[in-house]
Every structure is written in C-alpha cells, then in structure tokens.
Amino acid sequence: MKRRTTADKKLIKKINTNAILNVIKQKGPISRADIAKILALNPATISSNVNDLLQTRLIEEIGIGDSSGGRRPILLRVNSKENYIIGVHTELTHVNVGMINMDGDMQVKHVYPYPKAGRELTEKDMMTIIISGIKDILFKSNVDSDKIIGIGLGMHGLVNSEKGESIFAPAFNWHHISIKQILSETFDTDIIVDNDVRVMAIGEKWFGKAKKSDNFILINLSEGIGGALVINGKLYSGNTFGAGEIGHIQVTRQPYACKCGNTGCLTTVASEEGVVDRLKELISTKDYGVFHIERLDDLTIDKIYDAAFQKNPVVVKLLTETGGYIGRSIGSLINILNPEKVILTGPMLKVKAFLMDAIKASAASTSISDNYVETKITVSSIEEDLGVIGAATLIINNLFMGIDT
Ligand SMILES: [Zn+2]
Structure with a gap:
C-alpha cells in the first residue's frame, strides 16, 4: 500500500474542514456530536478540525443546546460578524x-x-x-x-x-x-x-431562487446578454470557458452586426444596446412620429423605459418583440438542457411587465411542451446587487x- 504523504494528509484535512464548515453553514447552530453523526467522521477528527476553524474565527461557539441526557453541548455556527x-x-x-x-x-x-x-x-x-x-x-x-x-x-x-x-x-x-x-x-x-x-x-x-436547484440557467439582460449554466450542481464552463453565450444565438436573418463578428445574434436585437438600435432604426426609416426625440443620438435606454411606462405603443410593441427573441433562445435551451429553472436578472427587468408574457409565450412555442411545463421561468430575487x-x-x-x- 502506498504511504500517505504529508500533502495527502493536508488534503484530507482540507476536505474534512470544508465538509464540517458546510454542515455548520447548512445546519448550524449545531453540536460537534451532531456534525460527527452527519459526516460519519470520528469525534476526535471533528474536534481537531473544529478547533482549527475556531482559531480562524470562521465559526463561533454559542450558548448551550438541548441535551438528551448527559452534558449539554456547546453549539457552533458560522461567525458572520467577524468575516x-x-x-x-x-x-x-x-x-x-x-x-x-x-x-x-x-x-x-x-x-x-x-x-x-x-x-x-x-x-x-x-x-x-x-x-x-x-x-x-x-x-x-x-x-x-x-x-x-x-x-x-x-x-x-x-x-x-x-x-x-x-x-x-x-x-x-x-x-x-x-x-x-x-x-x-x-x-x-x-x-x-x-x-x-x-x-x-x-x-x-x-442566496437566491436557485438555493434548491441543481439544474438551472441564469440569463443577464443588460447592455449585452449573457448566460450561465448549472448542470447537476456544477457550473458548466465548456471546453474553453466559453459556455453560456446565449447572447450569440442567432435569432434573426437581419444582418445586424454583432461584436462577435457574426450577424443577427440575440444581443443585437434584445439587449439594451440592441433595443436602442432597433428603435433608432424605426425612427429613421418611418416617416411618421413613432417616438418624439430631437436628435437620434439623444435616444437612451432610460428614455425608452420611460416611454414604456407611459404606454407608448411603438415602444410597447418593440419590447414585446424583444421578449419574443429572448423567449426563442430560452426555448432552445429548454429543449437541450431541460432545466428546473430559467432565472432572469439585469437592468432590463425594470420593464419586465412588458417582457415576461412575450418571453414565456415564445419559449413555450419553441420548446417541447413536456420540457416547458416543468421549467419555471422567473426573475432573480436579488436583482440589482446580484x-x-x-x-x-x-x-x-x-x-x-x-x-x-
Ligand atoms: Zn454575436
């Protein structure tokens, strides 16, 4: 049998320490004895690792827990005030x-x-x-x-x-x-x-809506559009750290140039930048007053959001189409990955009232219905600080x- 090296022992210790920390975070306040039971580690190992963790001040001892006879145990919890x-x-x-x-x-x-x-x-x-x-x-x-x-x-x-x-x-x-x-x-x-x-x-x-989900997709709707995939509890990075580029799924044959070098990517029509560009195009190609603005260069996404809240019909239609593009990309992801949740975040959710129905309708019409009905399309609870x-x-x-x- 191969003798364990010092490096091996250090690794085992690190794994044990992480596992103990994890149990304290999930189940704390908790006694040393209960941690030992959950992890099936011997009490001496728990005790030595807990002492190290106490020294780092990552955890703290508090009060006295319930006892089912014998000595009443001291409870451990994560030390939020020191870290x-x-x-x-x-x-x-x-x-x-x-x-x-x-x-x-x-x-x-x-x-x-x-x-x-x-x-x-x-x-x-x-x-x-x-x-x-x-x-x-x-x-x-x-x-x-x-x-x-x-x-x-x-x-x-x-x-x-x-x-x-x-x-x-x-x-x-x-x-x-x-x-x-x-x-x-x-x-x-x-x-x-x-x-x-x-x-x-x-x-x-x-800390958000995916606490209990091991299979979910997060999509950030911002100046650009990005995504992240969590599959079986693991962040999926892809072969060269390029996974999750939902913004570069082609959703239109219109030759809108994308920063990636291709054309018609989701981000060119449905990101904040894309929405501004599309409204500029509408204003400059239509000879009626679709949107009142003195100079085209003064058009910003915030002005578009304000117009949406005032129910400007051109902007409402534009945002509905935007939701349609986003939903179509989500539909493809639902077909391929069959996730529990698709969680949306980003500043575009200021106008979620004008986007969400279109996103869901479009995702439903572009994915297999058995997959779609089991997928929850929702908005992050942390939103702007995420x-x-x-x-x-x-x-x-x-x-x-x-x-x-
Ligand atoms: Zn692109």
Whole structure:
C-alpha cells in the first residue's frame, strides 16, 4: 500500500474542514456530536478540525443546546460578524464594488464610473479604478482588514477562473489580463476571478431562487446578454470557458452586426444596446412620429423605459418583440438542457411587465411542451446587487465546498 504523504494528509484535512464548515453553514447552530453523526467522521477528527476553524474565527461557539441526557453541548455556527468579503462587478460603463457578510447581507456598496468610454479604457485604467474602489469600500465600511477573508471579481467576457485571468473582454477589446495577479500585489487576501454571469449564478445558488436547484440557467439582460449554466450542481464552463453565450444565438436573418463578428445574434436585437438600435432604426426609416426625440443620438435606454411606462405603443410593441427573441433562445435551451429553472436578472427587468408574457409565450412555442411545463421561468430575487453579491460569493463558495466550478 502506498504511504500517505504529508500533502495527502493536508488534503484530507482540507476536505474534512470544508465538509464540517458546510454542515455548520447548512445546519448550524449545531453540536460537534451532531456534525460527527452527519459526516460519519470520528469525534476526535471533528474536534481537531473544529478547533482549527475556531482559531480562524470562521465559526463561533454559542450558548448551550438541548441535551438528551448527559452534558449539554456547546453549539457552533458560522461567525458572520467577524468575516466579510469584497465583491467587484465590472460593467460596461462602471464598476460596482460592495462588501457582504457570510449571510450574503450587503454592508456597503458604491458605483465607480469609468472616466472614458469602454473601448478607450486601457487595462491599467480599469485596474486603477478597481483597486481604488476596493480601498474606498474598505474605508467606508470601517471593518478591520483582518476581517476581510477575500475578494471576488466578476468580469465580462471569457475568463480563466483557474488563473484569475481575463482571456478576452470584447467590450474593452482586451486580451489576457492577469487580474488576480495584479490585485494580489495590493491586497493580501484570497482573490478569485470569474465571468460576471457565472458569478451571478453562484450568488443565485447560495442566496437566491436557485438555493434548491441543481439544474438551472441564469440569463443577464443588460447592455449585452449573457448566460450561465448549472448542470447537476456544477457550473458548466465548456471546453474553453466559453459556455453560456446565449447572447450569440442567432435569432434573426437581419444582418445586424454583432461584436462577435457574426450577424443577427440575440444581443443585437434584445439587449439594451440592441433595443436602442432597433428603435433608432424605426425612427429613421418611418416617416411618421413613432417616438418624439430631437436628435437620434439623444435616444437612451432610460428614455425608452420611460416611454414604456407611459404606454407608448411603438415602444410597447418593440419590447414585446424583444421578449419574443429572448423567449426563442430560452426555448432552445429548454429543449437541450431541460432545466428546473430559467432565472432572469439585469437592468432590463425594470420593464419586465412588458417582457415576461412575450418571453414565456415564445419559449413555450419553441420548446417541447413536456420540457416547458416543468421549467419555471422567473426573475432573480436579488436583482440589482446580484453581480456584487455573486462575485463575493466566489470566496464563500470556495470555503464551503459549495457549487463545483
Ligand atoms: Zn454575436
């Protein structure tokens, strides 16, 4: 028999520690004896691992539990007041930074706009904004730096989560930025980087509507459209970290050019940018006043949302068509993956009242009905903070042996 090396023993210890933490998180407050029963580990192993965890202050001892005779046990629970995580969510025009506790509660958050448009922003500009944003949040929070257990960052585009590297960020036109390495030079804590929509899926799994789902799809409807797939409790990344690019499913033969190089992708007609472009096209090609605006360049998505709330018929029709495109893509995913839930998030949900019926009708008419009736199409309960909470949850997920990335 092969002798166990020190590295093997360390690994076993780490697995045990993660498993114990996980039980405390799920079932706490809980006694050492009950943890031993659940994990079928011997009490000495539990005791030694729990002592280590107490030293790290990840867990704490509280009160006295019920006893069924004999000595009354001390209960253990996750120490939410001593451990905080920073979450960073980079968007196309700004970066959101926030701090959460171990229960996913936002402590402090702030938006840091980019000084230049996306394509003019260099990687150095971006990293400077992120680093000063994190420092600002640390300052605003008044939390001692030794209580910060990590920084999680969600970045759009292709991300190598193992290396913490942005492989390609189309909106900024960057290749191979070592985000984790750059942040490590300033912050002495655990740092994990992943794709922004994938981190939203992890956030949704820990703190949102996917808590009990092992098979779900998360779709972010924003300036662009992105997706993340959780299959059998694991985030599915694909062969080259490219899975979930629902925004690049072709939904129209119209030759709308997409940033990916193809035409007619979902994002060209149904993202916020796509909706603005389509209304501009309508205004400029119709000779009647479809939408009153002085200059075409002044048209923004917020003006379109306002017009929707005023029931402007052209905008309402445009959003119904938009829902149709989104629903068609969801229908394809339902056919292929047969998920329990499709969870929608992102700023476009401000006008969900004008989108959801069309999304559901279109998904129903493009998927097998036996699959469709078992799939719940729903909206995230975390909504606007999901990017930051999800990014911070990368650290919690890693500690607690949660969803397998
Ligand atoms: Zn595309």
